[in-house]
Amino acid sequence: MTPLKYLAAYPSHLQDQVRRLIAEGRLGDYLAKRYPGRHAVQSDKALYAYTMELKQRYLRNAPGIDKVLYDSKLDVLRNALGLHTAVSRVQGGRLKAKKEIRVAALFREAAPEFLDMIVVHELAHLREFEHNKAFYQLCEHMLPGYQQLEFDLRVYLTWRDLGGQDALPGR
Template structure:
């Protein structure tokens, strides 16, 4: 039985369905049918504008974001597809906090829905720190169908791993 590292939290019956898709070489076709093409956001400046537009639409009262960028150092070995950080510095006699969102560079090549899902996930952390029910409700509010997109993203990551392990 092949371990599905991105799907470990899902029921065994669902994992078995995914294994059957992999065995039948249908996983790539499923993803291509649902998520064709890739987005046009390729620069950090464009990503910042995209994130700010989503923030303005859904989280007007959330703290300001100072920096948004694609990060080559984020990878799947650290289980991070995106990061939200707060960096605090003392300037004069005041403590200044800067908020950053970093998105793994692999999402430059991904479908627009996957980029949107990662951005929504990181924006939700501006209001909710933990992955609790309120967090996922906020994600679902900002992006209806969020749960399905998160699952399909995990399928996409599984498929990418399979492609990188296949000899050319």
């Protein structure tokens, strides 16, 4: 049985479906058919504007965000697809905190639905710090179908690990 590291927490019947698609060589086709597009958010400036528009729509009263960027150093292997941080600096006699959202650079080339999922996930951390029920309810509110997208994103990462990054869905 092929270990599926990104899908380890999911029920075995779902893992078996993915293994079947892998064995039949149809996983890339499945993803390309389900997610045929590629987003146009290619620069850090465009990602910031995109993120701020989502924040304004759903989280007006949440703390502000100072920086949003694609980060080529995020380690997908440690499940860091996106990252939200608060960097504290001393300025004069005061402590200033700057909130940042970093998105793994591999999402420059991904389907728009996957970018939506990552940005929504990181924005939800502005309100809910833990991955609890309230966190996932907020994600689902901002992006209906969030949980299916999270699963499919993990399938996409599995496909990439199998060498699928040379023929990305949507190209």
